[in-house]
Amino acid sequence: MEYQRLIDRILLETKPLAKNGKVASYIPALAEVSPEKYGISISTLERQRYNTGDHDVLFSIQSISKVFTFSLAYARLGHKIWERTGREPSGTAFNSLIQLEHEHGIPRNPFINAGAIVVADILLSIFPDPKKVLLDYVRELANNESINYDENVAFSEKASGHRNFALAHFMKSFGNIQNSVEDVLDIYFHQCSLALTTDQLACSFLFLANDGVNPHNNRQILTASQAKRLKALMLTTGLYNESGDFAFRVGMPGKSGVGGGIVAVIPNLLSIATWSPPLNEMGNSVAGFEALERFTTYSGKSVF
Numbered sequence: 134m135e136y137q138r139l140i141d142r143i144l145l146e147t148k149p150l151a152k153n154g155k156v157a158s159y160i161p162a163l164a165e166v167s168p169e170k171y172g173i174s175i176s177t178l179e180r181q182r183y184n185t186g187d188h189d190v191l192f193s194i195q196s197i198s199k200v201f202t203f204s205l206a207y208a209r210l211g212h213k214i215w216e217r218t219g220r221e222p223s224g225t226a227f228n229s230l231i232q233l234e235h236e237h238g239i240p241r242n243p244f245i246n247a248g249a250i251v252v253a254d255i256l257l258s259i260f261p262d263p264k265k266v267l268l269d270y271v272r273e274l275a276n277n278e279s280i281n282y283d284e285n286v287a288f289s290e291k292a293s294g295h296r297n298f299a300l301a302h303f304m305k306s307f308g309n310i311q312n313s314v315e316d317v318l319d320i321y322f323h324q325c326s327l328a329l330t331t332d333q334l335a336c337s338f339l340f341l342a343n344d345g346v347n348p349h350n351n352r353q354i355l356t357a358s359q360a361k362r363l364k365a366l367m368l369t370t371g372l373y374n375e376s377g378d379f380a381f382r383v384g385m386p387g388k389s390g391v392g393g394g395i396v397a398v399i400p401n402l403l404s405i406a407t408w409s410p411p412l413n414e415m416g417n418s419v420a421g422f423e424a425l426e427r428f429t430t431y432s433g434k435s436v437f
């Protein structure tokens with residue numbers, strides 16, 4: 134498969150679509166990012182890497198970090214994690230408060246904000262220094278020691294994160310947040326601020342294409358069953374209430390973030406990451422979504 138020619142072509146074809154979206158502005162630091170940026174990277178289990186466009190520029194991975202934190206917590210808690218969060222699509226926006234009242238503070242799934250905040254709370258109960266543990270984890274998965282938090286983005290979100298504070302306090306009133314809201318959100322805002330390139334992001338998700346084993350050092354990160362289930366969650370909830378359309382049009386388990394990144398995997402084959410900041414109304418990258426659709430269409434490869 135000529136992946137290099139394929140992603141070069143897809144980047145050219147889909148770049149103009151970015152003008153149909155809007156860069157996230159509710160986190161002030163994200164609003165400063167150029168809407169013109171666009172990168173695509175593929176990392177394969179055969180140790181090949183293919184890159185095009187702005188693949189070497191760091192960007193804020195935002196909600197994509199929810200996969201890393203969930204994976205860390207899931208490996209420790211196993212099925213007990215389902216006492217704290219559900220695993221059904223929410224059908225509402227990623228930052229919605231509505232369901233939580235009816236569902237007694239148990240978020241629908243770990244990939245909406247409420248669910249990720251509960252996962253941050255779990256990490257804080259397990260690890261004395263969860264931010265360090267998370268950073269080491271992502272560096273190991275990406276096989277790259279230079280990865281770091283972007284303190285400017287974390288601070289900017291903390292200063293404007295009223296909805297996330299509301300979600301956390303609301304869940305605490307139901308007993309589903311055990312630590313202080315300030316401490317839990319400090320982890321959450323930092324995980325969202327993780328800055329990776331598309332190349333690093335594609336590398337860091339390869340363990341999910343490899344039955345839970347990190348191909349860079351052969352360490353079992355998740356059991357094969359846990360990796361399978363995490364991918365099922367990505368397929369059903371990874372793009373918020375556009376997950377159904379992503380499964381329909383793209384056909385890969387994926388995860389998006391409001392920084393404009395999307396990453397997706399094909400088991401036993403590869404991981405692919407796109408970054409184009411302008412978002413559609415659901416909070417997903419317009420050009421990235423289309424690029425991934427074209428990738429599975431042109432290559433004939435998907436999970437279906």
Ligand code: GLN
Pocket residue numbers: 194195196197227228246290297325389390391392416
């Ligand atoms: N940090 C963002 C928020 O909490 C993450 C949301 C996202 O990427 N969808 O609003």
